[in-house]
Amino acid sequence: MFNYSKREKLIKPSAIRELAKLIQDPDIISFAGGMPAPELFPLEEMAMVSSDIIRKNGGKALQYSATEGLLDLRKIIANRMNRFNVSCTEENIIITNGSQQGLAFSGKLFIDEGDVIICENPSYIGALNAFRIFNPRIIGVSMDENGMLMDELAKTLKEYPQAKFIYTIPDFQNPTGVTLSAERKQTMIKLSEQYQVPIIEDNPYLELNFNDGISYPIKSYDKTGNVIYLGSFSKTLCPGLRVGWILAPQEVVKKYALIKQSVDLHTNTLSQMEIVEYVSRYNYDHHIMAIRDLYRARRDTMLKTMAAEFPDSIHWTKPQGGMFIWVTLSETMNATDVFNKALEQKVAFVPGDSFFPDGNISNCFRLNYVTMDENRIIEGIKRLGQVLKGDEVRNNV
């Protein structure tokens, strides 16, 4: 009966979300998923803000609102981005349903079938899937501990000068936890200008920086308007409200607004007002500081336990912020095999293959260190260490 469109075949399930169904047992120590620690959600504050807004201004809060988002929220975001050396006003901002919607819109706005897009290798699964529905050719560029390799990017741009965009998660990347160095951020801007290929900068973890000082986004180095920046409240306030933003030149914001109009009219009005009121009434910076402190402690615990429990042949990243550690096994090992054995020990993570555009590297996996408390981190990593040692022994036989 149902005769679907051709693109229906291009719509892939997210490996992470499919995995989530396997690990619903609450006894499982899960380092999979990308959920922020719920114990830091500002419940009392959000409860007060929410009821106050509905009582005082509910006729507006529960009504249809502007496609671009509420002006007050767009101003707050613009001011906040100014702190990160991004020059912009509310006219450069459109509110989206989380930054995932910004990714989907970017695919829709830029990608025709067969177009080349460039990203890190590995990259965020949700972005790859959002883009794949438009049937692009996705070229991954290798990374080291300072992010995407600029000589390889230059080579790729030379080979594909018609590429539609460079997609990057420069700070505390998902899945690797790696940050693109300031020097490389500036090089990427230069290459973008030279080849006239825009950058889509996805930066949901920017404020989850564990060190002193500010990590400046690529957008802060952008003088010619080549960078489209995607931001989110999901990691610094809460994801359930689904509020993110796109920051772009005004002409591009207008295009995104037309897409949003046709797709879902506008983002939840009440949620936008809740965030405006929360940020105005409480100390949002202090709240983010508390998240950083907790996440830093959990990262330390996980890294320390990994150093003690994991066999020597295994390597991993040392993230300076964000939520993830990336583990690389010896080349003969398979992360999905390890996953299956770990699951028997009630420990879970995300096997890495689906983070690679080509899906061709099978000896990596991603650990989330923020959702579990420190005791469970220690216990889970110990069990995982046992699995890895057992696996390694077998490989050496």
Place this chain on the structure above:
Amino acid sequence: MFNYSKREKLIKPSAIRELAKLIQDPDIISFAGGMPAPELFPLEEMAMVSSDIIRKNGGKALQYSATEGLLDLRKIIANRMNRFNVSCTEENIIITNGSQQGLAFSGKLFIDEGDVIICENPSYIGALNAFRIFNPRIIGVSMDENGMLMDELAKTLKEYPQAKFIYTIPDFQNPTGVTLSAERKQTMIKLSEQYQVPIIEDNPYLELNFNDGISYPIKSYDKTGNVIYLGSFSKTLCPGLRVGWILAPQEVVKKYALIKQSVDLHTNTLSQMEIVEYVSRYNYDHHIMAIRDLYRARRDTMLKTMAAEFPDSIHWTKPQGGMFIWVTLSETMNATDVFNKALEQKVAFVPGDSFFPDGNISNCFRLNYVTMDENRIIEGIKRLGQVLKGDEVRNNV
């Protein structure tokens, strides 16, 4: 710098939303737009529900949640649809960001470039724009006071048996206010089965029925799973939360879920819990009854004033529910000219041309009778009557 996709050219602004910018002056009596009456939003109830949920269950309410939507909400919707003789369970339901998202997803799931889709002539602008981005050929089928003409639909299906779907708003249609008769609903089902062309039934106004008894949706006559039904809380509770649903065979729900996953992960968790709690704790039926009573009274006032104030040459529909009256001027008159003159008198409506897939009929316009109070309705219709009489006089000179 920005080299957009080919589809970017297909993304059209909504005439209604563009109009909204013209009529921001609060002195304007606006019968444009499709906003529910905010004075009926259950503010105190929603304020209580909202703060209670965040306090008691905020770790869940503010966290990521399932792509398909919350199970409790899907059950509530399934039960409610059962009342309308629709046999379904929660497995047939996926939550969307308003039914606009259901429209956009349906375009994505079914339409390839050049495919034929069939709709009422006129139809909902937002649906036309959601579909146009996929570059279909849209064929409008004429209507009378009982909705789409079934002999014309049969002829159209015979001419285009490969049509991807029939899109219809059967009850209290936007923009005409007309309802497809029960007999024609059954005929449409038969034609859908005969030609194996599914129906997309968009029914946001179903419960806003001004008469006694129930208006049964097309889906209630569907025995073979040919109908995909789109519903919404926007018109019966509030639109600001952006919560709607798609009701479809399970295999199709799974396809929609994959789309939603790639597009925005899931709908706002808190909003879904707010609706579950509101419906569980309060008398939602009673609330809808109050909306119906208010809207019926406003319809009566508008119709009565139109009968007294509009010249005889002008015709209009007599809606039995919903939010809109459709006005047809004599063929020599132009609704956009009338709009411009009305705006000088600080009265607004939506000229009808953009509701027609071909945009070729220019002597109709849409009036919303629910957003303004009765005094403003009377005053606005009087002014509009003056404009129409003036216009008519000039046409007769």
